[in-house]
Amino acid sequence: MKAINVHAFGGPETCIIDDVEIPEPAAGEARVKVAFAGVNFIDVYMRNGTYARSHTYKTPLPMVIGMEASGTVDAIGEGVTDLRVGQRVAFCLLRGSYAEFVAVPAWKLVPVPDDVPLEIAAALMLQGCTAHYLSHSAFPLQKGQSCLVHAGAGGVGQLLIQLAKNLGATVFTTVSTQEKVEIARNRGADHCILYRDVDFREELMKLTSGKGVDVVYDSVGKTTIMSSIRCVRRRGLCVLFGASSGVVDAIEPLSLAEAGSVFFTRPHLADYMATADEIRGRAGDLFRLMKEKLLSVAIDTVFPLADAASAHRYIEGGKTRGKLLLKIEP
Ligand SMILES: NC(=O)c1ccc[n+]([C@@H]2O[C@H](COP(=O)([O-])OP(=O)(O)OC[C@H]3O[C@@H](n4cnc5c(N)ncnc54)[C@H](OP(=O)(O)O)[C@@H]3O)[C@@H](O)[C@H]2O)c1
Known part of the structure; x- marks a missing residue:
């Protein structure tokens, strides 16, 4: 499959498209066929080595980067009972989303409601859940x-x-x-x-x-x-x-x-998304607020997967006015 594989820490030019093995879902995992991968600052920190010493976000080289995506379940590992093939899902905080397929622990997957487009779901997982934990947990605003x-x-x-x-x-x-x-x-x-x-x-x-x-x-x-x-x-x-x-x-x-x-x-987002209940609770709140028209998501630009380097230049240049996505062609 095609994936953006970083071989050495460095600038956006290290976002190279490679052919890598399609992952097989292990027990407790589901494989997701990615539709949209979110581009986030954390991908920049992983790519340039800022997180080289992080235990929370490990960056072994070479590595497929990307920490957020939406798509459909394509295969299911042993013991996964609450997901089905073809189901629309989204996830974050698992490295490897700049790719056609990702094997994801089932507890990290959030079912996407029918009325939420996959590009919006990808946009809401990492940035949305961050905004949620900041305002509801790190300092619960009143x-x-x-x-x-x-x-x-x-x-x-x-x-x-x-x-x-x-x-x-x-x-x-x-x-x-x-x-x-x-x-x-x-x-x-x-x-x-x-x-x-x-x-x-x-x-x-x-x-x-x-x-x-x-x-x-x-x-x-x-x-x-x-x-x-x-x-x-x-x-x-x-x-x-x-x-x-x-x-x-x-x-x-x-x-x-x-x-x-x-x-x-x-704070790290990972410490506020530590269980399935916490992940689904925050994402569920965000999907509900969207339905009630109390939350809007702006998609800034959608880049092709092969152009991940341009997406990185864009976000590092401070140009973003909303979400940057990579579209993975079916
Ligand atoms: N700890 C966590 O849990 C967590 C989770 C998610 C994201 N984050 C962090 O949240 C931040 C925002 O992420 P985002 O994806 O939503 O990005 P973003 O806000 O869309 O982009 C960063 C913005 O920062 C401003 N900025 C100020 N000085 C800058 C500089 N020297 N270079 C580039 N931008 C500069 C720019 O806005 P102006 O033009 O208005 O200055 C720019 O648009 C990132 O730092 C990310 O690491 C943290």
Whole structure:
């Protein structure tokens, strides 16, 4: 089968299309014929070696990359009783989705409702479940609370704004351009800060009368984190969940004290998707919100599988305004 196989850590050019063996489903697994694979920043971190020392997300070379997909069940391993061949499913957090077929542990598979297109299902698994655990578990937002979402026009950002608004929070967001202001505003953001024109912390403090927000969700990392910590209200929470601008190597504990005894966490999605119930619960919530028209998903661009390198250049270039997908031709 065709797959994007990375042989050495490096730039987008390492996304090479190869012929590899079609996987056989082991006991407890089902094989999925992939329709759409999601492109996410985690694929960039795996490709360029950022996660070379991660135990949670292992990156043995050579490796087929991609951590999210939707498609149909094509074969079933021993002992799997709750799935059938032909069933539409989606999954995330299993490496190998930039491929025609993937063998997936059955507990990681989510049945996709008939009224949810497969491209939307792929878009909702990794970015949607991230937005869900951030707003419902890492810091469960309540009516009347406030949050700052960086990169509000991005894939996770657009979903997180919508979930935060559904929970009754006031949402502040940072974006780079006026076009992205419109996108974030359409998703429900109350205040959009053009961080290239103004100091985002000064602006946020002005907007909150010097108080700060209950929680900051920071996916940008290196260029924002020190200011993000100082955007949090006294004893609030700063969630660093990404590194779009580069990895944050260290935070001095005293800087958290000086910011107002702020709490700090750096979560992995895998720790919030640890059981079948948790995975199906979060995905089920997202599918329901879509049905109730309380959540919209923007597909930015669909690339052919062979063009995964271009998709990586696109996401690393900060161009995304929604979901990037790879389409696997039948
Ligand atoms: N820890 C977890 O559980 C978890 C799970 C999923 C995703 N994530 C993280 O969430 C983040 C967002 O993922 P996504 O797929 O939705 O991507 P995305 O938000 O669509 O794209 C990243 C955005 O970050 C902004 N950005 C700021 N500085 C940047 C820079 N130097 N280079 C590139 N972009 C920059 C850009 O928006 P502006 O133009 O508005 O600045 C860009 O559009 C990633 O960092 C990812 O690793 C974490």
